[in-house]
Amino acid sequence: MSEVKFSKEHEWITLEGDVATIGITQHATEMLGDIVFAELPEKGSNVEKDGTAGVVESTKAASDVYTPVSGEVVDINQAIVDDPAKINEDPEGTAWFFKLKMKDISELDSLMNKEEYDKFSKESSN
Amino acid sequence: MEIKKTSLNKLHQDSQAKFVEFAGYEMPIQYSKGVIEEHKFTRSHAGIFDVSHMGQLFIYGNENLTSDLEKIFPLDLKNLQQNCSKYSFLMNEEAGIYDDLIITKLEDGYLIILNAACKEKDFEILSNILSKKYKMELSNNRALVAIQGPKAVEILNETINGVKNLTFMTGDWFDYNSQKLFITRSGYTGEDGFEVSIINALAEEFTKSLIKKGAELIGLGARDTLRLEAGLCLYGHELDLNKTPVEANLKWAISKERLSNGGFVGSDKIINQINEGAKQIRVGIKPEGRLIAREKTKIFNETELPIGEVTSGTFGPSINGPIAMGYVDKEFSKIDTKILLEVRGKKYPANICKLPFYKKSYVKGVN
Numbered sequence: 001m002s003e004v005k006f007s008k009e010h011e012w013i014t015l016e017g018d019v020a021t022i023g024i025t026q027h028a029t030e031m032l033g034d035i036v037f038a039e040l041p042e043k044g045s046n047v048e049k050d051g052t053a054g055v056v057e058s059t060k061a062a063s064d065v066y067t068p069v070s071g072e073v074v075d076i077n078q079a080i081v082d083d084p085a086k087i088n089e090d091p092e093g094t095a096w097f098f099k100l101k102m103k104d105i106s107e108l109d110s111l112m113n114k115e116e117y118d119k120f121s122k123e124s125s126n
Numbered sequence: 127m128e129i130k131k132t133s134l135n136k137l138h139q140d141s142q143a144k145f146v147e148f149a150g151y152e153m154p155i156q157y158s159k160g161v162i163e164e165h166k167f168t169r170s171h172a173g174i175f176d177v178s179h180m181g182q183l184f185i186y187g188n189e190n191l192t193s194d195l196e197k198i199f200p201l202d203l204k205n206l207q208q209n210c211s212k213y214s215f216l217m218n219e220e221a222g223i224y225d226d227l228i229i230t231k232l233e234d235g236y237l238i239i240l241n242a243a244c245k246e247k248d249f250e251i252l253s254n255i256l257s258k259k260y261k262m263e264l265s266n267n268r269a270l271v272a273i274q275g276p277k278a279v280e281i282l283n284e285t286i287n288g289v290k291n292l293t294f295m296t297g298d299w300f301d302y303n304s305q306k307l308f309i310t311r312s313g314y315t316g317e318d319g320f321e322v323s324i325i326n327a328l329a330e331e332f333t334k335s336l337i338k339k340g341a342e343l344i345g346l347g348a349r350d351t352l353r354l355e356a357g358l359c360l361y362g363h364e365l366d367l368n369k370t371p372v373e374a375n376l377k378w379a380i381s382k383e384r385l386s387n388g389g390f391v392g393s394d395k396i397i398n399q400i401n402e403g404a405k406q407i408r409v410g411i412k413p414e415g416r417l418i419a420r421e422k423t424k425i426f427n428e429t430e431l432p433i434g435e436v437t438s439g440t441f442g443p444s445i446n447g448p449i450a451m452g453y454v455d456k457e458f459s460k461i462d463t464k465i466l467l468e469v470r471g472k473k474y475p476a477n478i479c480k481l482p483f484y485k486k487s488y489v490k491g492v493n
Contacts, residue, residue, distance in 0.1 A: 033347070034162040036441035037418050037448070039470075055470065057418050059161040059351055059441050084416070085162075 004092075005108055006117035007068035009050075012092055018105065020069055023096040024056065024087070027121040033058040035087045040076040040098055047073060047100065049107055054097060056087065069107040071100030132178035133269045133326035134333055141343050148346060149242035151179040156345035164348035165443040168315055169484075172275035173344035174336055175314075181245025182268050182323055183252070186235035187260040194256055195236065199229065200371070200390050202381040206231045211295045211310055213379045215371050216248055221392035221399070222367035223374070224251060226359060230297050230310060235260070237297075237308065239270070239321070241361045255391070269329035273341055274319030274352075281339045282309075282320055285332070289320060303328055314349065316356025316484050354449060355442045357410060357481030363421060363437045364408055364451055372399040373453065375408040375481075406434060407459045410481040411450040411467070413439075417474045418448045419467040425454055426466040426473060433458045433465065442483055449483045450476075 002015040010028035014021050029035065037057035047053045047067045054065035076098045080086050087095045112120060130151045138145070143154035154176065156164060167173055185191060192203045199214045206212065211230040215223050225244040230237045240248050249264050256262070273282050283290040286300045289309055297310030305325055313319035324332055337343070350360070359365050365374055370392070377400065384390060388397055413419055423436035439450035450467075458465065461480050466473040 033156060034160045036162075037416050057441075059443070060155070060347055062418070062420065081416075088160075 002108075004114060005068070005111035006114070006120075007066070007111055008120065009066040009068070010121065011066060011068050013068050013108070013111065015102070015105070015108065018102050019074060020071065020100045020102050021096050022053075022067060022069075022098055022100065024065060024091055025117070025121070026091050027125070029088050029091045031125065032056060032063060033060060035084045037062075038080050038084045038087060038097075040081060041067075041073045043073050043076055045073050047071065056084070065097060067098075067100065068111055069100065069102055070104065071102040073098050074101050075099040130179070132176055133329040134176045134178065134271070137330050137333060138176065138343070143343070143345065146346065149179055151242060153179060154343070154345040156347045157343055159342075161345070161347035161351060162443045164342070164344045165351050167342055168275045168317060168344055168348060168352055169444050170276065172273055172277040172281050172319075172336075172341040173315070173348070174333060174341045175272040175274065175344050175349055176269070176333075177272050177321070178269040178326075178329070179242035180270055181238075181240030181242065181248065182265040182270060183238040183240055183245070183249065184232075184235060184263045184265060185238070185252075185256075185260050186262075191235060191256075191260050194259070195229075196384070197389060198252070198255055198391055200380040200384050200393065200396065201229070202383040203229075203231065205383070208233060209297050211297060211312060213376075215365075215376075215379070216251060217371070217390075217392035218367065219392060219395075221370040221372070221395035223361075223365045223369055223371065224248060224367065226361055226365055228310070228312060237323075244361060265323075267326055268323050269326050270321060270323055271329060271333055271336075272313055272319060272321045273336055274313045274315040274317045274344075275341075276318065277340065278317070278319040281336055281341050282322075284339055285335050286322075292320070294318075302332065314356075314358055315352035316358070316482060317352075350438075351440055351443055354438055354440055354451065355444055355482065355484035357451070357483060359408070359451075360438060369408075369453075370395060370399060370404065372396060373404040373406055373408065403456060405456060406453045407456050408437070408451060409454055409459050410479045410483060411436065411439075411452055411465070411476050412479040412483075413448045413450065413467060413474060413476040415474070416448060417467070417469060417476075419450045419452075419469055419474075419476070423450070423452075424468045425452055426468065427458055428464050428466065430466065430473065436467065445483050451481070454478070
């Protein structure tokens with residue numbers, strides 16, 4: 001599996017072959033608070049880089065989930081739809097959101113590595 | 127304008143609060159445990175809420191004040207016993223609501239608790255109507271601290287002996303460190319509890335004494351989920367100048383004695399709406415599944431005609447599901463009526479349901 005990459009919208013992404021797994025970061029869940037609702041893209045649909053690909057809601061507000069890369073949705077994590085609290089428990093592990101068959105793997109190049117993202121998220125929360 | 131801070135601000139900071147600006151104040155939205163844990167802790171133990179941003183308006187006067195206030199509030203204040211509280215409204219001539227409030231009769235006047243965002247305006251409106259005949263004081267030297275939940279009475283009574291004898295919607299003065307506290311048995315969570323008016327200088331040590339006995343600080347986030355589960359209105363959401371108490375389904379708060387003769391601001395409209403019925407009315411809404419319908423969500427009937435709008439919606443931690451309140455046309459307000467909620471461009475099924483979502487456990491008086 002590839003190195004984990006991060007987007008400015010606080011999604012993480014890993015790649016295996018041409019299939020990317022995408023979720024939201026620990027930092028994002030800390031900003032959102034308790035997540036009580038999740039909506040994911042439909043399996044088989046196509047999503048575009050930086051477009052919306054789902055929604056999460058805390059007790060306080062709804063937030064869009066963006067996809068950091070383009071591709072076809074090949075799998076979704078129904079477990080987080082059924083029990084959204086799982087997202088707060090393990091956002092960067094078992095609570096992944098969806099898997100995409102990527103069209104253009106070079107889209108990953110513009111994303112941040114862990115060190116860059118940690119710096120970015122620290123700055124953006126100040 | 128500089129953001130205002132309550133006398134508990136440092137304690138909030140020390141307790142890892144996340145802050146938001148609310149009505150010009152820096153207020154804790156949540157602490158490290160988060161909204162859901164804080165909500166559940168209040169329902170099972172006791173939560174402490176800093177509500178010092180709310181207005182504490184003292185108006186001093188005798189029987190003349192009582193009759194003048196009856197020209198403003200739809201209450202039978204003449205027959206209200208000393209130290210008893212009533213929920214009421216400040217209205218305009220059209221019965222539109224400037225604010226909702228709790229008024230308590232004191233030995234030498236009245237104490238009115240006002241919403242933070244409305245208090246300055248309320249003060250102006252009230253001093254104009256009362257033509258500055260009475261001494262009015264919108265306190266800025268007193269904090270207001272609520273303790274709510276099944277353990278509230280036991281915890282507070284350890285610090286302030288005697289509060290356990292108060293019944294729901296009554297209050298009294300108590301001594302604490304040679305200062306006077308005014309404590310009412312009331313709240314905004316659907317739980318038994320108290321609101322404590324205390325001078326700023328003692329607020330922090332008093333609050334810490336409650337924490338030491340097992341109560342925990344709770345933020346505005348959980349305050350909102352608690353009040354919504356309890357079916358209670360929030361000004362600016364369920365209530366505003368375009369809504370009347372009748373439309374808000376709060377007829378119970380209008381004294382029957384005042385309906386025959388009127389004579390309070392907005393009485394013509396109120397009496398007319400009680401007789402004729404209001405066009406729209408506030409209801410409870412239970413979305414199917416996990417869907418959350420936020421404020422301003424459009425409501426449709428089963429044939430997809432618009433019938434109203436959501437005023438508050440969230441996830442109810444004790445209900446373990448989504449809940450909402452809103453206004454719908456009267457003919458669709460019956461319990462179990464099927465409705466549709468438009469969220470992100472799609473319509474989802476929901477039902478009109480009974481309020482409150484969560485059953486209250488207030489300690490009722492014997493009288």
